[in-house]
Amino acid sequence: MIWPTLRWLPRLALPGLVLALLAAGCGARHAPEESVENPYARQAQALTQAGIAAMQRERWDYAANVFARALKAAQLTADVRLAAHEWYNLGTAHAAMGKNDEAAADFRRAEELAREAGDAAHVMRARLARALLPGGDDAWRPGSLPANFPADVHLAAGRLAERRGDAKTAAEEYGRALKRADKSRIGLLYQGEARLGLARLARAVGDAGQAARHAEAAITLFRQVGAPRLIAHALLLDARVTVDPARARHQARQAWLIYQALEDGRGQRDALQLLATRAAQAGDEASAARWRARLEKLGREARESAGKEPAHAAGAPDGAEETKPMREAPGHEESPGEEPEGAEP
Numbered sequence: 001m002i003w004p005t006l007r008w009l010p011r012l013a014l015p016g017l018v019l020a021l022l023a024a025g026c027g028a029r030h031a032p033e034e035s036v037e038n039p040y041a042r043q044a045q046a047l048t049q050a051g052i053a054a055m056q057r058e059r060w061d062y063a064a065n066v067f068a069r070a071l072k073a074a075q076l077t078a079d080v081r082l083a084a085h086e087w088y089n090l091g092t093a094h095a096a097m098g099k100n101d102e103a104a105a106d107f108r109r110a111e112e113l114a115r116e117a118g119d120a121a122h123v124m125r126a127r128l129a130r131a132l133l134p135g136g137d138d139a140w141r142p143g144s145l146p147a148n149f150p151a152d153v154h155l156a157a158g159r160l161a162e163r164r165g166d167a168k169t170a171a172e173e174y175g176r177a178l179k180r181a182d183k184s185r186i187g188l189l190y191q192g193e194a195r196l197g198l199a200r201l202a203r204a205v206g207d208a209g210q211a212a213r214h215a216e217a218a219i220t221l222f223r224q225v226g227a228p229r230l231i232a233h234a235l236l237l238d239a240r241v242t243v244d245p246a247r248a249r250h251q252a253r254q255a256w257l258i259y260q261a262l263e264d265g266r267g268q269r270d271a272l273q274l275l276a277t278r279a280a281q282a283g284d285e286a287s288a289a290r291w292r293a294r295l296e297k298l299g300r301e302a303r304e305s306a307g308k309e310p311a312h313a314a315g316a317p318d319g320a321e322e323t324k325p326m327r328e329a330p331g332h333e334e335s336p337g338e339e340p341e342g343a344e345p
Contacts, residue, residue, distance in 0.1 A: 044073035044082060051089060055096065058229075064093035081122070084113035088126055100133050107133075121149050128156040132163070145173070151180035151190045158197050167201050174198050185225050192221035196234055203241050211241040232258035232267055239274055248278050265302050269295065 047070035054063035071086040091106030107130040114122035124145065131137055145157055158173035174194040181190040199214035215238040222231040232255040239251035252274045259267030276291035 040073045040076040044070045060097040081117040084110045125153050151177045188225050192218045208241045
């Protein structure tokens with residue numbers, strides 16, 4: 001039946017048309033369906049992963065640049081939820097850089113878009129991130145969070161409660177973060193940060209044994225994922241609470257070495273002060289004098305450096321002498337649909 005029609009077509013068109021008809025009548029019905037993915041969504045996801053890696057290496061400027069590109073790609077998808085997550089990621093980089101006004105604006109935009117998308121967890125995530133910034137809204141209270149919120153949201157709620165002196169709520173939220181965190185790298189990181197928070201709470205009420213147990217668990221988790229600054233924080237806390245003088249000196253010295261490698265002046269100062277104090281308590285005045293001499297040298301170097309260059313202590317409270325910012329920014333978010341349980345780097 002088709003040949004009379006084909007006869008009127010140009011000769012050169014016949015092979016292609018016949019092949020198309022054969023495909024339509026035969027093989028096409030058995031061919032697997034092609035999976036089509038928005039290229040801009042794929043680009044946003046790839047850039048987000050690059051930004052996360054940069055944040056983990058504390059390359060704040062590069063992370064902010066990559067997250068800004070991820071945001072542009074997300075906006076081209078017309079996916080409101082994806083754009084909300086990328087605004088949040090950009091805010092985490094700005095917060096780590098000490099650009100708190102920009103971070104607050106980013107988090108506010110993330111909150112608005114998340115509310116538009118009906119993403120309650122991300123609304124809370126962005127609102128908590130804004131409250132945790134220096135000068136955040138002290139009057140706002142998050143209330144009781146749903147237990148099924150992601151781990152990073154509970155972790156942020158715990159930090160905010162701890163900062164405000166609400167130990168009971170902080171302990172509850174840290175505990176929920178532990179339960180919600182999965183076994184991925186970022187999930188283990190959340191577990192470690194929750195353990196560190198519980199260690200601080202235990203130390204605040206004089207429970208040195210509980211504080212030491214949580215600190216030791218945090219050290220193990222941070223070592224597993226490779227988070228040197230957090231390892232140093234946990235080592236230093238363990239050194240403060242342990243009753244074993246030798247262990248205290250060992251942990252404090254390990255923390256000092258990490259801070260030194262990171263060029264973290266504030267961390268070095270805290271570790272050296274503790275080392276000098278512990279040596280003096282042990283009656284080792286010679287060692288105490290050596291640690292105090294190192295501390296004085298560090299102070300001189302910091303003052304000289306401050307006289308030569310503008311201060312760049314993003315995120316460092318009270319003018320701490322450090323050449324690299326301490327990361328107190330909220331965690332970053334992976335692209336929606338690809339994020340692990342509770343993922344916000």
